[in-house]
Amino acid sequence: MSFRDNLQHLRATHSMTQEQLALMLGVSRQSVTKWEAERAYPEMDKLLKLCQIFDCTLDDLVQGDLTATSPTPRGQAVAAALRESAAAPPQDVCGYDEHMRAFARKIATGVAAILLGVSLLIFTGTAAERFDPSLEALGLIPLFAGIVIGVGLILSGSFQHTEFQRSHPYIQDFYSEGDRRAAQRSLTASIVIGISLIFIGVVASIPADGHGDFAEGIAGGFLVALVAAAAWLIIRSGMLLARLNVANYNASREQALAESDTWKYVREASAAELRGVYTDEQICEILGIPDASDVEIARARARLERRHRKSQLSGGLCGIIMILATVAGIVMLLVPGYQTPYFWMAWVIGGLLCGVASIFVSTFVRDDPAA
Structure with a gap:
C-alpha cells in the first residue's frame, strides 16, 4: 500500500481537510495535495509529525497498509486537539519572527560594517598622510576587515534564510494590525533618525572645507561613519517591516519551488498528462487558475x-x-x-x-x- 493511500485514509477517518492538516504541519495546502497525488514526498520532520497526529508508526505510514484500520482513541484525541489548535488564532510555531529579526540584524550589520571599513580607511589614511605617509597603506587593513566582516555576515544571513525557507516553505500569517502599526512607526522613526545623522555629518563637514586635507579627511570619515549608523537603522527597520508581509514570503518560496521537479513537470507536461496525474481541483490549486x-x-x-x-x-x-x-x-x-x-x-x-x-x-x- 502506498503512502498516498494511507494518508488519504487517515485524513478521511479523522474528519480532516487538506487545509487543516496543512496548518498542523506548517505547510501549504498545495503541499498536501501534491503528497496525495504522489508528485512530492514530505520531509522526515513532517513524516514524524504525521505519525504523531495519527498515532501510527513510521513504517506503517510509509510502507504498511492502514486503510483497513480504524483510528485509535489516542489518535482521535490528538487530531482533535490539533484541529482545535489550528482553528485558534495563528501562532508562530516555526520561529519565523525570531529568524527574520536575526536575518535583518545580520544584513544591516553587514552593510554597516562595510561602510565603517570605508570610514576607518579615510581616518587612517588622513592620519598617515599627516604624520607618516609611509603608513598610508595600513589604511587598507580596516577597509578589507570591514568588507570581510560585512560580506561574511550578509552571506551567512542569506544562507540561513535560504535554509529556513527550505525547511518552512509556508508560514501562516500570525501578525496583528498592532504589530504592523508598530513596525511602521519604527521604520518612520529610523528614517527620521538616519536622515538626521547624515544631515549632522554634512553640517559638521562644512567648516572643514578650505582648512586643509587633514580637516577634510576627518570630516569625511565622520560623515561616512554616520552614514553607516543611518544605514543600519533604516535597513534593519525596513526588513522588520517587510517580514510582516508573510504572503510575500510564501510567494517568494513558490518562485523557488518553480525550480523543483514537480513544477518543472507542471510546466512541461501536456494538459492531458496533467489530468492523468491530478484532478481538475488539484490542477487549479497548483497553478492558481x-x-x-x-x-x-x-x-x-x-x-x-x-x-x-x-x-x-x-x-x-x-x-x-x-x-x-x-x-x-x-x-x-x-x-x-x-x-x-x-x-x-x-x-x-x-x-x-x-x-x-x-x-x-x-x-x-x-x-x-x-x-
Whole structure:
C-alpha cells in the first residue's frame, strides 16, 4: 500500500481537510495535495509529525497498509486537539519572527560594517598622510576587515534564510494590525533618525572645507561613519517591516519551488498528462487558475515560464552592474590618476542601479504575456 493511500485514509477517518492538516504541519495546502497525488514526498520532520497526529508508526505510514484500520482513541484525541489548535488564532510555531529579526540584524550589520571599513580607511589614511605617509597603506587593513566582516555576515544571513525557507516553505500569517502599526512607526522613526545623522555629518563637514586635507579627511570619515549608523537603522527597520508581509514570503518560496521537479513537470507536461496525474481541483490549486481548461493551463504555464525568466533577467542585470561597480571601485582605489577617497560610492551607485533594474524588470516585463 502506498503512502498516498494511507494518508488519504487517515485524513478521511479523522474528519480532516487538506487545509487543516496543512496548518498542523506548517505547510501549504498545495503541499498536501501534491503528497496525495504522489508528485512530492514530505520531509522526515513532517513524516514524524504525521505519525504523531495519527498515532501510527513510521513504517506503517510509509510502507504498511492502514486503510483497513480504524483510528485509535489516542489518535482521535490528538487530531482533535490539533484541529482545535489550528482553528485558534495563528501562532508562530516555526520561529519565523525570531529568524527574520536575526536575518535583518545580520544584513544591516553587514552593510554597516562595510561602510565603517570605508570610514576607518579615510581616518587612517588622513592620519598617515599627516604624520607618516609611509603608513598610508595600513589604511587598507580596516577597509578589507570591514568588507570581510560585512560580506561574511550578509552571506551567512542569506544562507540561513535560504535554509529556513527550505525547511518552512509556508508560514501562516500570525501578525496583528498592532504589530504592523508598530513596525511602521519604527521604520518612520529610523528614517527620521538616519536622515538626521547624515544631515549632522554634512553640517559638521562644512567648516572643514578650505582648512586643509587633514580637516577634510576627518570630516569625511565622520560623515561616512554616520552614514553607516543611518544605514543600519533604516535597513534593519525596513526588513522588520517587510517580514510582516508573510504572503510575500510564501510567494517568494513558490518562485523557488518553480525550480523543483514537480513544477518543472507542471510546466512541461501536456494538459492531458496533467489530468492523468491530478484532478481538475488539484490542477487549479497548483497553478492558481479558475478552471482546468486547456487555455487556462497554457496561460498558467506561460506565466510560470515568464516569472522564471524575469527572475533570471533581474539577477543577471544586478550581477553585471555590481561587477562593473567593483571594477570601478578598485580603479578609483588603486590606479594612480584615478584615486579618490570616495571610491566606495561605486558600490552605493551600483546598489541603487540594481534596485532600478529590478523595478524596471518587475514593472515592464509582465508575468502574463497575454494580459
